[in-house]
Amino acid sequence: MSDIIGLIFISIGLAFDVFGCLGLVRLPDVYNRLQAATKCVTLGTCSILFGTFIVVGPTQAGMKSLLCIIFIILTAPVAAHAIARGAHRCGVKLAKNSIVDHYQDDKEGENVIN
Amino acid sequence: MNQISEETRFARWLVGAGLFVAVIGLILLRPLPFLFYPDLPYLGFVSRAMYIILLACVLCLFRIFKGPSAADRIVAVDILGIMIVGFCAILTVATERSWYIDIGIAWALQSFISTLALSKYMEGKGFDE
Numbered sequence: 706m707s708d709i710i711g712l713i714f715i716s717i718g719l720a721f722d723v724f725g726c727l728g729l730v731r732l733p734d735v736y737n738r739l740q741a742a743t744k745c746v747t748l749g750t751c752s753i754l755f756g757t758f759i760v761v762g763p764t765q766a767g768m769k770s771l772l773c774i775i776f777i778i779l780t781a782p783v784a785a786h787a788i789a790r791g792a793h794r795c796g797v798k799l800a801k802n803s804i805v806d807h808y809q810d811d812k813e814g815e816n817v818i819n
Numbered sequence: 820m821n822q823i824s825e826e827t828r829f830a831r832w833l834v835g836a837g838l839f840v841a842v843i844g845l846i847l848l849r850p851l852p853f854l855f856y857p858d859l860p861y862l863g864f865v866s867r868a869m870y871i872i873l874l875a876c877v878l879c880l881f882r883i884f885k886g887p888s889a890a891d892r893i894v895a896v897d898i899l900g901i902m903i904v905g906f907c908a909i910l911t912v913a914t915e916r917s918w919y920i921d922i923g924i925a926w927a928l929q930s931f932i933s934t935l936a937l938s939k940y941m942e943g944k945g946f947d948e
Contacts, residue, residue: 712864715909719871722902726878727839729898735890738882742898750905756922757908766917770908773924777901784897787935791942792890794851 707759713747714756734800735792743785751777846870865913872906893937900930 725745732738756773758767793808850866859865879902882895907923 708861711912712861715864715868715912718905719868720930723843723871723877723878726875726898729882729895730878735888735894736938739894742894743941744896746901750901753905753908757912761915765909766911766915766920767901769917769920769924770911773880773904773908773920773927776924776927780927781901784931784938786943787938788890788893788897791893791931791938792888794942795890797888797890 707762711759712731715753718749718752718756721745721752725749734803735797736789737800739785739789739792747777747781752767753769842874843871846874859913861913865909868909869906871904872909873901889941893934893941896937897930897934900926900934903930 709771722745725742728741728745729738732741751774754770754777757770758774759769761770837922844857850863850870851902852866876899879895883892886892886895904923904927907919907926910919911917911923
């Protein structure tokens, strides 16, 4: 029974992975791609690892997969934030039909203060 | 980039969506043989799952080759690293050997550090700022 529940978790994770990568291909902008891909693929991989924990049981591999879930949840948003900040600072343009850019206003304020 | 007419864009969208659905249906209905470990407990599920993750990796590679700016490529490399962790997890389910998930942990750590280094390099500043 726990095998079936774990395989269902792994299937949900695979679906999230594939649709995250589809967003990485289809969306028009660096920031939109980052939004889609990072969130979807992080959740999908965490779901795959949790399904691995349920299938394997509390053995060595299961405990290591729980550790890997914690590590991925801690590090993926940091990496995504660093990529977005670096892209905006090195001058990657937004998409044509985007309507607001608050970070640009904040950077102009920084220049006035300094 | 010159202007593309509306019909051409719709035709390209239709071809891409048809290819995507066809490849996923082919993987789910008739997966290629999975030759490394011929007798596994979850052989059908594991082979389908591995080919689906390889399809996602191929989409990431498309973005790496085509991406117009450097930030696109960095995003795609980061996503590829996270997805290889899932690949190692599926190998752990298949073979019940715990060192595959060790490879996954090490790969996640290395991918995180390299992504931070590349984004800081793209920003044009040092680490200590």
